[in-house]
Amino acid sequence: MLVDRSGQLVATVGEPPNFDATAFATLTAADFSANDQLARLIGESDFNVLFHQGERESMYLADVARRVILVVLFDNRTTLGLVRLKMKGAVEDLTRVFEGIFARGVGAQAATPGLLAGAEDEIDRLFQ
Amino acid sequence: MINYASREINCKIVFYGPGLGGKTTNLEYIYGKVAPNTRGKLISLATETERTLFFDFLPVDLGTIRGFRTRFHLYTVPGQVYYNASRKLILKGVDGVVFVADSQAERAEANLESMQNLYDNMSAYGYDLTRMPFVIQYNKRDLPNASPLATLQEMLNPGWEVTEPSRKRAVPDAARPGEFLVSQLPTGEWVERAPYFEAVAVSGDGVFDTLKAVSKLVLKTLA
Numbered sequence: 375m376l377v378d379r380s381g382q383l384v385a386t387v388g389e390p391p392n393f394d395a396t397a398f399a400t401l402t403a404a405d406f407s408a409n410d411q412l413a414r415l416i417g418e419s420d421f422n423v424l425f426h427q428g429e430r431e432s433m434y435l436a437d438v439a440r441r442v443i444l445v446v447l448f449d450n451r452t453t454l455g456l457v458r459l460k461m462k463g464a465v466e467d468l469t470r471v472f473e474g475i476f477a478r479g480v481g482a483q484a485a486t487p488g489l490l491a492g493a494e495d496e497i498d499r500l501f502q
Numbered sequence: 503m504i505n506y507a508s509r510e511i512n513c514k515i516v517f518y519g520p521g522l523g524g525k526t527t528n529l530e531y532i533y534g535k536v537a538p539n540t541r542g543k544l545i546s547l548a549t550e551t552e553r554t555l556f557f558d559f560l561p562v563d564l565g566t567i568r569g570f571r572t573r574f575h576l577y578t579v580p581g582q583v584y585y586n587a588s589r590k591l592i593l594k595g596v597d598g599v600v601f602v603a604d605s606q607a608e609r610a611e612a613n614l615e616s617m618q619n620l621y622d623n624m625s626a627y628g629y630d631l632t633r634m635p636f637v638i639q640y641n642k643r644d645l646p647n648a649s650p651l652a653t654l655q656e657m658l659n660p661g662w663e664v665t666e667p668s669r670k671r672a673v674p675d676a677a678r679p680g681e682f683l684v685s686q687l688p689t690g691e692w693v694e695r696a697p698y699f700e701a702v703a704v705s706g707d708g709v710f711d712t713l714k715a716v717s718k719l720v721l722k723t724l725a
Contacts (some may be wrong), residue, residue, distance in 0.1 A: 381559075381575065381597020382503050382512045396542050396561045400575070404547070404556060407591040 375445040376438075376468075377402045384442065404444050406435065423461075425454070431483075434458065436465045439472040504596070504724070511544070513720045514595055515713075518620050519602035520612035521553070524641040524703040528602060529576055531559050532713060537564055548590045554580040554591035556588045562718070563674045564605030574717060581616065590623045598635035598720040599624075600712055601696075603658055604704075605648035606639050610657065617658055632662045635719030637696040639712045644705075651700065669694075677715065 375391070376384040387499055389400065404406040405424065410444045413421045435456050444465060448457055500502035503512045517525040526546070533544045547556035557577050563574040577590040591667060602618060603613045611641040624631050640654050664670055670692040673684035679696060684694045697715050701708030 378503065378595065380503070382505075382514070382595070384505065385507065391589060394543055396573075396575075397545050397559065400545065400559050403594075404591070407594070408556070408588070411587050418523075 375399070375402075375447070377443045377445060379403055379441055379443065381408070399428060402435065406437070427454075430482055436461055437467055438468045439476065440468055441476065442468070442472055444468060505648040506677070509570050509632045511570045511724065512575060513577045513599045513717075514577065515600065515716055515720065516592055516596045517576065517578040517600045517602055518616065519581055519641075520604055520616040521583070521610060522695075523602045523604040523609070523613075524702050525578040525581060525602045526552075526554055526558050527703040528600075528637055528639070528641075528701075528709050528712070529558050530560065530618055531703055531709045532576065533560055533701070535647055535706065535710070539563075540565075541617055553582065555585070556580065557592050572621075572721075574720075576713075579674075583615070586619065586623070588621070588678055590626065593623055593627060593629070596624075596634075596724070598716045599631065599637075600716050601636070601638045601658070601688070602701075603638060603640050603654060605654060607647050607649045610649065610696075611722075613654075613658055632694070635716055635717070635723060636696045637712060637716045639701050639703075639708065640698060641703050641708075643700045643703045644702045655695075655698065659695050661695040664692040664694050677711065 375386045375395070375398075378384055381400040381462045383399035386395065409424055410420045413419065420437065424435040426433045426435075431447060431449050432454070434448070434454070436444045438444050444461065446457055446461060503514075504510075505512065508564045517528055518527050524652065529544060533541060542561035545559040546554070547558070549555050557579060560576045561578060561714075562574045564574060566572065577592050579585075579592045601617060603617075605608075612702070621631060638659050640651065642648060643708075670686075671684065672682050672686070673694075675681040675683050675697060677699065683697060684692065686692050699712045699715065700711060703709055
């Protein structure tokens with residue numbers, strides 16, 4: 375899963391998550407932010423990877439270009455060593471991709487014009 | 503954030519304000535009233551005494567707009583002064599802010615301190631609160647010790663100067679007939695104030711008016 379640092383899910387690949395992915399993304403970003411602060415307290419600038427071990431499921435999180443978090447969920451059919459090895463290359467590739475995107479700037483991401491016209495009605499309807 | 507691949511618009515709205523002012527209560531009321539199929543789980547990272555430690559989080563689905571699934575992510579911050587590190591983290595990537603003020607006269611100092619803290623934390627990220635969706639909610643209007651609205655407005659929403667010539671024109675406040683969001687002072691100076699709402703979050707009064715206003719402002723920035 376790719377999660378934006380502000381807590382929004384960007385993309386998922388592999389087995390579709392059978393849990394609340396929105397909440398998961400929010401908590402992932404919070405987890406990373408809290409650990410950043412912990413790192414600073416002990417004199418590190420950040421922790422660029424985090425690992426959470428469970429009995430069956432584990433997760434490995436890595437920073438990408440200081441804007442995005444790559445989360446890999448895996449079970450005991452593989453090993454931490456293999457995940458870590460594969461992630462190293464993936465993080466390097468993704469860092470290049472994201473840095474390229476950020477270098478292009480935000481100007482290219484103009485919103486769909488006239489979005490509000492439809493939205494006003496939708497908001498009113500939801501809150502009736 | 504607009505995700506073209508999954509055709510989704512995700513907006514982040516943060517409820518800010520002093521401790522025990524009713525930020526979490528706002529979210530709980532919304533959670534209870536919105537149809538279950540249009541909202542996600544209400545996540546609360548709180549202490550044993552139900553004080554918010556890190557944040558509360560509630561995703562609300564607005565429906566589909568122009569083929570994009572539109573969803574608002576509502577967050578609260580911990581109000582207590584000493585939780586500033588986590589409060590600041592929540593503001594990252596924010597699209598709209600609701601300041602929940604406690605109307606009680608004895609909370610005036612706490613309101614001011616929190617408002618100053620909001621401005622400071624926003625500017626640390628390079629965000630300008632005067633140029634983004636921002637509304638103020640005066641909560642606990644039902645309490646006997648609630649300050650008059652005019653006092654609260656003067657203290658927390660005195661307005662900021664409008665410098666752009668194109669914006670120097672009277673803008674009526676849609677929610678308050680006879681009042682203006684942008685107006686000219688007798689001194690000739692143009693000022694803009696944030697839209698404001700009165701609320702009693704425990705009973706839900708004003709909660710959806712506030713949410714609706716900030717949601718509209720956020721979507722306007724995308725239009």
